[in-house]
Amino acid sequence: xxxxxVRLSCLGKRWVLACIDGGSRHGRGAAIGLTSRRKRxxxxxxxxxxxxxxxxxxxxxxxxxxxxxxxxxxxxSNSKLFSGSQVHFAAPPxxxxxxxxxxxxxxxxxxxxxxxxxxxxxxxxxxxxxxKKSLFDRKHxxxxxxxxxxxxxxxxxxxxxxxxxxxxxxxxxxxxxxSTRTVRIKQIQLEQDSGKSLxxxxxxxxxxxxxxxxxxxxxxxxxPDMSCGEEAASAVRELQLILQALGTSQANMAEGQLxxxxxxxxxxxxxxxxxxxxxxxxxxxxxxxxxxxxxxKRQIHELENGRKxxxxxxxxxDKLGCTMPMRDKEGKxxxxxxxxxxxxxxxxxxxxxxxxxxxPQQVINIDWIRERLPELPGKTREKLIQQYGMLPEHSFTxxxxxxxxxxxxxxxxxxxxxxxxxxxxxxxxxxxxxxxQNLAVNESPVTPSALAELLNLLDRKAISSxxxxxxxxxLWRSKGKTPSQxxxxxxxxxxxxxxxxxxxxxxxxEGHPQVVMDMKRGNPRAINKLIGLxxxxxxxxxxxxxxxxxxxxxxxx
Amino acid sequence: xxxxxxxxxxxxxxALRRLKREMWARAVKLGLRSWVxxxxxxxxxxxxxxxxxVTAEVIEHLERLxxxxxxxxxxxxxxxxAIAFADRLxxxxxxxxxxxxxxxxxxxxxxxxxxxxxxxxxxELLQNAHRVVEEYFVAPPGMCSPKWLNRLSLSELRx
Numbered sequence: 001x002x003x004x005x006v007r008l009s010c011l012g013k014r015w016v017l018a019c020i021d022g023g024s025r026h027g028r029g030a031a032i033g034l035t036s037r038r039k040r041x042x043x044x045x046x047x048x049x050x051x052x053x054x055x056x057x058x059x060x061x062x063x064x065x066x067x068x069x070x071x072x073x074x075x076x077s078n079s080k081l082f083s084g085s086q087v088h089f090a091a092p093p094x095x096x097x098x099x100x101x102x103x104x105x106x107x108x109x110x111x112x113x114x115x116x117x118x119x120x121x122x123x124x125x126x127x128x129x130x131x132k133k134s135l136f137d138r139k140h141x142x143x144x145x146x147x148x149x150x151x152x153x154x155x156x157x158x159x160x161x162x163x164x165x166x167x168x169x170x171x172x173x174x175x176x177x178x179s180t181r182t183v184r185i186k187q188i189q190l191e192q193d194s195g196k197s198l199x200x201x202x203x204x205x206x207x208x209x210x211x212x213x214x215x216x217x218x219x220x221x222x223x224p225d226m227s228c229g230e231e232a233a234s235a236v237r238e239l240q241l242i243l244q245a246l247g248t249s250q251a252n253m254a255e256g257q258l259x260x261x262x263x264x265x266x267x268x269x270x271x272x273x274x275x276x277x278x279x280x281x282x283x284x285x286x287x288x289x290x291x292x293x294x295x296x297k298r299q300i301h302e303l304e305n306g307r308k309x310x311x312x313x314x315x316x317x318d319k320l321g322c323t324m325p326m327r328d329k330e331g332k333x334x335x336x337x338x339x340x341x342x343x344x345x346x347x348x349x350x351x352x353x354x355x356x357x358x359x360p361q362q363v364i365n366i367d368w369i370r371e372r373l374p375e376l377p378g379k380t381r382e383k384l385i386q387q388y389g390m391l392p393e394h395s396f397t398x399x400x401x402x403x404x405x406x407x408x409x410x411x412x413x414x415x416x417x418x419x420x421x422x423x424x425x426x427x428x429x430x431x432x433x434x435x436x437q438n439l440a441v442n443e444s445p446v447t448p449s450a451l452a453e454l455l456n457l458l459d460r461k462a463i464s465s466x467x468x469x470x471x472x473x474x475l476w477r478s479k480g481k482t483p484s485q486x487x488x489x490x491x492x493x494x495x496x497x498x499x500x501x502x503x504x505x506x507x508x509x510e511g512h513p514q515v516v517m518d519m520k521r522g523n524p525r526a527i528n529k530l531i532g533l534x535x536x537x538x539x540x541x542x543x544x545x546x547x548x549x550x551x552x553x554x555x556x557x
Numbered sequence: 558x559x560x561x562x563x564x565x566x567x568x569x570x571x572a573l574r575r576l577k578r579e580m581w582a583r584a585v586k587l588g589l590r591s592w593v594x595x596x597x598x599x600x601x602x603x604x605x606x607x608x609x610x611v612t613a614e615v616i617e618h619l620e621r622l623x624x625x626x627x628x629x630x631x632x633x634x635x636x637x638x639a640i641a642f643a644d645r646l647x648x649x650x651x652x653x654x655x656x657x658x659x660x661x662x663x664x665x666x667x668x669x670x671x672x673x674x675x676x677x678x679x680x681e682l683l684q685n686a687h688r689v690v691e692e693y694f695v696a697p698p699g700m701c702s703p704k705w706l707n708r709l710s711l712s713e714l715r716x
Contacts, residue, residue: 078671085676093692094682098675102682114671135658142624144696199698207693210682334622344661362668 064269065296066276067232067262068224071239072217073249074193074257075118081192081216082109082152089255093209101214103147108342113364115216116159118248119190120348120369122218123160125242125376126185130366132348134159136190136340141333144208145195153191153219155337159346160188165222166378167238168396169230178393183235184223191217218249224263228296229289236260237285241377241399253283262292265309266299274299275309279316279323291316295323380405388412388419397427403441404431410448417455425455429469433476446475454483466540467492495542501534504542505550508533519555527551611637 077087085098100107123130137155163185171179195213197206220239226232240258243249251258260283265276279295282288294316299309314323349355351367375383381395384405390398398405408426412419430451434444454475458468467487474486487493495501508530509516515533519526527548534547616627616636627633679692688695 079669079673079675084669084672084674086673092679094679094694095692096676097679097682099678099682100675102685104685110669111666112671113668116668140622144694197696198693201698204698205688205690206696206698207690208696209693334618336622339659341659341661343659344664344666345658346666361670362665364668 061268063266063296063300065227065264065266065299066224066273067226067228067264067292067296069222069226069232069236069263070261071220071222071236072193072259072261073122073220073239073243073251075115075216075218076247076249077112077114077118077216079112079114080214081112081115081190083214084110085214087215088211091211093207094211096211097213101147101210103149109152109340111343111346112216113361115190116346116348116364117369118216118246119159119188119218120364120366121246121373122220122243122248123163123188124366124370124373125246126160126163126165126188126220126239128160128163128185128188130160130348131157132350132353132366133157134190134346134348136343136346137337138340140336140338143194143197144206145197145210145213147195147210147213151192151194152340152343154189156339158187158189159348161186163188165235165239165242167231167235168392169234170393178396181225181231181235183225183231186221186223188221189219191219193217224265229292232260232262232292233285233289236288237400238377245374245376245380247374253285256283259283260288262288262295264292264295264299266296266303274303275311277309277311277323278313280313280326281315284318287316287318290318290321291323294321298323388423390419390423394423394427397431398423401431401434401441407441407444407448411452411455414449414452415455415459417452417459421459422455425451429472433472445477445479446472450475450483457483457487461494461543463487463492464494464540464543467494491539492541495538498546501538501542501546502550502554504537505534505547505554508537509551509554516555611640 074087075081079085080087080098080101083098083100085101086096088096098107100109120130134154135157136152138150139153139155140150142149164182165185166180166182168178168180171177193212193215195208195210197208199206222235226235236258240251240253243251243258249257253259259281262279262282263276264279265274267274277295277299279291282291295314302309310325313326315326316323348364348366349358351365354363354365377399381392381399384390384395384398385392398408404426407430408422411422411426415422430444430446433439433446434441451472454468454471457463457471458465463471470490470492471483471486474490475481475483478486481489512530512533515526515529519530530551531544531547534551535542535544611633616633620626627636683689683692683694686694
């Protein structure tokens with residue numbers, strides 16, 4: 001690994017390297033139903049049609065935008081889709097390549113069982129119909145990182161069809177105004193990833209690394225049921241959480257395990273859909289939303305100025321925040337799809353159709369996989385809401401941050417504090433500190449047990465909530481100390497000595513006769529001022545409710 | 558089948574040699590049925606049957622798809638003849654015959670367990686490459702572009 005880093009860094013010095021994500025070229029041919037009229041299924045009744053209706057600057061006519069997505073998720077498997085070479089993100093160039101991956105003559109594809117199971121699991125989780133028979137096809141195009149000159153995919157009969165994905169978007173200004181929407185899933189197909197090209201512009205050459213060539217991909221085609229960048233980003237985020245919960249893909253966008261192409265068009269409501277463009281190479285949720293919203297605005301601007309939208313492929317420039325036509329994609333592509341001659345149809349079974357005496361290694365039982373599906377994010381959120389009385393938006397936040405749910409559950413296990421208190425501490429204070437320092441949950445200096453202990457101290461009123469915050473800050477700074485240690489070191493425990501507290505109250509009252517007068521005259525705010533003064537005198541170690549009691553007693557006597 | 562093979566060997570001349578590799582060889586190798594299936598199942602822009610003649614646009618399209626250069630009118634004429642010959646396949650009445658997926662369609666698709674058993678042979682693989690930089694294959698920049706095709710000669714294409 002160390003050797004690799006050295007190699008890569010010296011490469012960087014010698015060439016200007018621009019990495020083009022070859023894999024996301026895939027899926028261009030899959031027809032997305034933009035030409036057909038949008039038809040919402042029963043499941044999407046809750047959806048408001050066309051929320052991103054934009055007011056035209058020139059007055060009366062409104063615009064509606066339509067967005068469909070093609071998502072490529074790299075299957076999490078040990079070996080590639082059709083060969084026994086390893087799948088690994090950063091390895092020395094061309095070290096994870098078999099003769100088949102390099103397309104040497106005489107080699108044949110051998111299907112990886114794990115990849116088929118991953119596709120079935122994903123299909124079931126996305127409410128798809130699993131095709132008991134699916135077919136492999138060749139899709140042809142010439143690119144240096146595609147050594148065979150074709151990609152094996154599933155064009156005619158994919159492994160899963162007709163699913164749906166529910167996701168949530170915030171609709172109002174408040175985070176609590178969340179609306180659930182549904183996007184239909186046209187199909188999920190198994191296909192090969194391509195290699196990677198590193199373009200060395202100054203030397204006018206391209207360096208080819210085939211380590212990724214032949215890695216299994218799930219292409220998930222979402223119907224154009226979305227209408228803005230935020231909807232698309234939320235749908236992708238939900239899909240990402242589902243894939244991660246299933247373990248079928250690590251779905252890390254930064255490492256290219258999840259790549260999104262967006263099809264975008266605009267039209268006047270009630271009129272036929274407009275000409276679409278495709279924006280490729282979107283590898284972060286934020287860029288996805290930005291690129292889509294930019295493209296919608298651009299298309300409206302073009303049309304309002306009497307220009308036409310070309311059916312073209314565009315790329316998103318994240319620095320300029322705009323989309324540009326892609327240079328090397330001139331002319332219509334003709335993929336010359338043909339049946340893959342070396343792979344018979346892929347047959348799947350259910351318990352009823354399982355042939356008796358079949359070799360269990362050679363048959364895949366859909367029912368067996370369905371029974372073993374792990375809990376999906378939607379269900380997890382529902383349980384959090386029911387079990388802990390959590391607000392829906394809080395359940396979303398808990399799941400959105402990698403490891404946060406586990407952290408929360410570990411704190412809950414070890415503390416006597418109320419779940420609501422734990423939720424509030426984890427989401428407001430703990431997450432706030434993480435965000436401020438740009439840390440992941442597993443990089444936190446505060447362990448779940450430490451937070452649990454702190455919340456116990458707070459729960460049995462050993463410390464005030466402001467003292468608890470101080471302890472938390474101290475925990476964050478000095479690793480290894482326990483909350484109790486910090487409390488005793490900093491003398492933060494609440495004053496339990498009633499007499500001493502009464503003495504302090506007395507002194508404060510004597511010292512501020514004007515405030516006492518104000519209060520006696522019925523100014524309700526005066527007591528707060530006195531409480532503040534007493535707390536200050538006790539270095540915030542007294543419980544405000546106790547102080548209030550004492551003060552009230554003293555004043556009425 | 559044998560007449561097809563001999564026909565294809567008759568075509569083994571000049572520029573058509575390369576077109577043959579793209580189309581004919583596939584048809585022969587994959588068997589007649591999948592060839593017919595391909596032509597029927599996937600309509601292509603290069604569909605000269607209707608006109609009987611291959612237009613300049615279709616030639617240009619084919620050249621781009623197959624990365625070949627037809628070069629001469631003679632080569633185009635030979636292509637037209639080859640297509641006319643292949644069209645005899647259409648004389649076979651296939652009505653009511655379900656097209657085959659592949660010649661292996663009634664075989665079981667073998668499933669491999671997910672173990673790493675290959676790879677780690679970069680040195681051997683790179684012996685095939687004309688040019689290598691460190692452990693990378695080296696290719697010319699910007700593939701697929703017609704501009705690129707026009708700019709470089711065939712020999713350059715194969716660096």
